[in-house]
Amino acid sequence: MNPNNTSIEASAEKKETIMNKILGAISGSFAPILGVLAGSGLISALLSILTTLGWLSPESGTYAILSAAGHAIFYFFPVFLGITLAIKLGVNGYVGGAIGAALLEPHYTDLVASKAQDVTFLGIPVILASYSSTVFPILIAVSIYSLLDKLLKKVIYKELQMFINPLISLVVIVPLTILIFGPFGTYVGDAIGMVIEFLSSKSGLLTGAVLGAGWTFLTILGLHWAVIPLAIANLANGGDPIIAMAAAAPFAQIGMGIGVFLKTKNTDLKTVTGSGIIPGALAGTTELITYGVLVRYKQTMVIVALAGAIGGAINGAFGIKATAFALPSFLSIPVFFPMGLYIIGVLTALVVAMVLTLIFGYEGKNKAMPSKMVKEFGLGEVKRETILSPLNGEIIPLSKISDPLFSTETVGKGIAIEPTKGEVVSPVDGMVTMLFPTEHAIGITSENGAEILIYVGVDTINLKGQFFTSKVKQWDTVKKGDLLIRFDLEKIKAAGYDTKTPIVITNTNQYLDIDIVPAKDGTIQAKDELMELIPV
Template sequence: MTAVNTTSEASTENKETIVNKLLGAISGSFAPILGVLAGSGLISALLSILITVGWLSKESGTYAILSAAGHAIFYFFPVFLGITLANKLGANGYVGGTIGAALLEPHYMDLVTSKAQDVTFLGIPILLANYSSTVFPILLAVSIYSVLDKFLKKVIYKDLQMFINPLISLVVIVPLTILIFGPFGTYVGEGLSVVIQFLSAKSGILTGAVMGAAWSFLTILGLHWAVIPIFLANLAATGLDPLMAMIAAAPFAQMGMGLGVLLKTKDKELKTLAASGLVPSALAGTTEIITYGILVRFKRTMIIVAIAGAIGGAINGAFGVKSTGFALPSFLSIPVFTPVGLFLLGTLTSLIVAMVLTLVMGYEGKNDLAPVKMVKNVIRETISSPLSGEIVPLNKMTDPLFSTGTVGKGVAIEPTKGEVISPVDGLVTTLFPTEHAIGITSEAGAEILIFVGVDTINLKGQYFTSKVKQWDKVKRGDLLIQFDIENIKAAGYDLKTPVVITNTNQYLDVVVIKDGTIHAKDELIRLDV
């Protein structure tokens, strides 16, 4: 096989844009928890209904326990996003989760709740803030952590990486998050507050249009929390707040877009996703399912939601609609706004415009990310070998991430042919930019990572050529990657290739059913449930 020193034109065309990489990281970090978001949102919706009809009191123990079940995922967002984003970026998910947990740890929270003054870290003043339910600080922190993790893997001796890398990462990233990343979001939010107050003083129509168009995107970045104190301050001062009525157009626009997708799409999983997002959005105002399951994946829906939100926000701003209390905008919270008729005019206009635009324009655009696959129960299946070569137990690998089973159970193969084929019918859910590793999710739910060689990421794609792109559907036996064995070995790299099941914890057992010599397409791993 000849050396591959240049990237083909087709490969160049398939490279992700910066926007797609950003949205892919955000949506990819939410994809694994969409199911629990849906369930939690439905609990909140159910509680709203029970309270409205008088069957349940907020002071009851029943409400407190069910509310805890419904709100836990939102309160501990930094922990869950720390895990999923780190995994998405190829870093250690448990370290990412620990970074998020540090923001909610009791010792730090005691400092926040006590409103202590002159708190410092190594003499550096700290801006204390409550980061529960936030998104932006942990997204920034884990993104920086993933860069640090890649550096540490290059410079730390392999046998020490298991504990030295997490030690250094936590000691560096957690203080930086509290000192810089978190406050940065706070300062950005304060800047937004100044802009919003300025616009509000000049024109209700202009402010409503800006707030209605921008609110969904502030939510994605987690910056909406910095604006909420303005709502509360207005309510405390006068008992009325005009800004909440303006931003209400945005979630109703998302509902309309979600309804349009539900009616238009033929994809069963996307239809299910849209339906599961509409119920908690309509009843409880929790739009996370639609936001992270649809909005960030299809760029055309962003334009639709911005247009519809701007129109509804401008209507509410022009007519001076106000809220009389703090509540997430939904159909059940309509009585909070006054005058109700004008509030309905603005919000339902947003909903209808978004739905019509989605039905007419469609929701998919060129190079959109693929629809999110909802997490589902796995079933028993057998994984074929993606390579021809010699079986090597994972514990013989020099990389501790694989040898210790941190990434998942499986096996390694010393390849004799420079081709990786698909071991299942499924979807390409991860393709490393260096083309040396690929992730496949089977139709039965198995998440398979094939990582060609040890430290071959340092080749930066040289001697590797991918034949597929992320989100391609593949059949068992389809060619995924070609690589030049001779040149990679000549460059001093070990080509033992782990084939691991990254969602091992969803299976009763992961059994390697072959040893010795194996050929591509031979049965390799049995997954028991």
């Protein structure tokens, strides 16, 4: 083996691991507050509608109070992000919040408001700046705080750490943030915003087309978390074009979902798409469509990419911007400006995706799937059944998974296992209905209608199949205990990946209850009883 090639591969693996950790930290810090961000954005949309219709005056007390409710999360964003990022990095969340709060505390904001030119800290000149609604300064500050806290825990007596560590951390990190991290983070955010603005001004059409086509796939890979902070930083400077251009992607998914719903004769598929269209249209959450249809039928990926590119190009060409953070949906339309042109862009994406799906279909190579499954299993109403454990390991609640799609039960209810052996076995008698090309995840439909997704590790899709070997193919019939996937547990951990494995029921809406069978000492063996599914 060429030693140079070995060095290059090791370097690439290290970079990938670092990037994976960065994205994991960002996703883990934004996930807990994503709901309140979206809800606050919808309040801004509601106020926009009420004032446009003349039903509410911007000078009224009602408007002021509702505006406070909608803007609080954004104004105090450094506080909330300081808390969630610190917790994600394994340090004191309240210290992280205090670091963010120091940037908004009146003693400092009064200095900013006074526009004083000779402010110093211990003789060092201070560059005054407003940090409300900012993202990058607190990301940098809390990341450095986490390193300092870990150092302090090594040198400070354990009995003194409760108050000494926060004392030293605040005294060190707050001044450093105001002197260095804050201005640097602000410049980074401004520079990125300027680059996006430059690209949009040179060819908003091309920029929008690329973002509209690629956003769905960035989301599937988890890479969209790297872009969301940029969008929020842009909002602090008057408006963000990223969300507006990317908005075409979820509308394209909704359009594709409507097309599949109208075209399919498969009752189960109608249920999945129908259940996914409503939250997508009203709340901008399209995960049911993404994982229930898009990943399952590859032909829909082409349709969504093409429709998203067209809608994104329209929004990019017209220079449309979001005025508040909101997940793209019909309810959030008023936060985009110019609103009329935005509607043209996203509805174009929706209609194009729907029409293409109706004309060309969605099935592609999976066309034989429904008939085969109906023939072998007689798909219909789900039945009560017990799901066995597909792994040996420790039982972990889904809430402990860093991927928000699983921790918030967006994909479905279930449980996670920290594996102690690199083998996944079938938890039911059924059929392999989905096998990721990277072989790190598999979907099985049981004879009784349960749709089970087993997703080995967090962000392990980035390994591109390395360390995973599938022992079955899509549409294979399997029995309880059959070996499905073998993976190298130690090498995956050595590459820096979390191996916690969610086991979720993706057709959760068809069950009245999903009971987790208590495990002795919190551990479980493959083929032990794991879940009891009780149908509606």
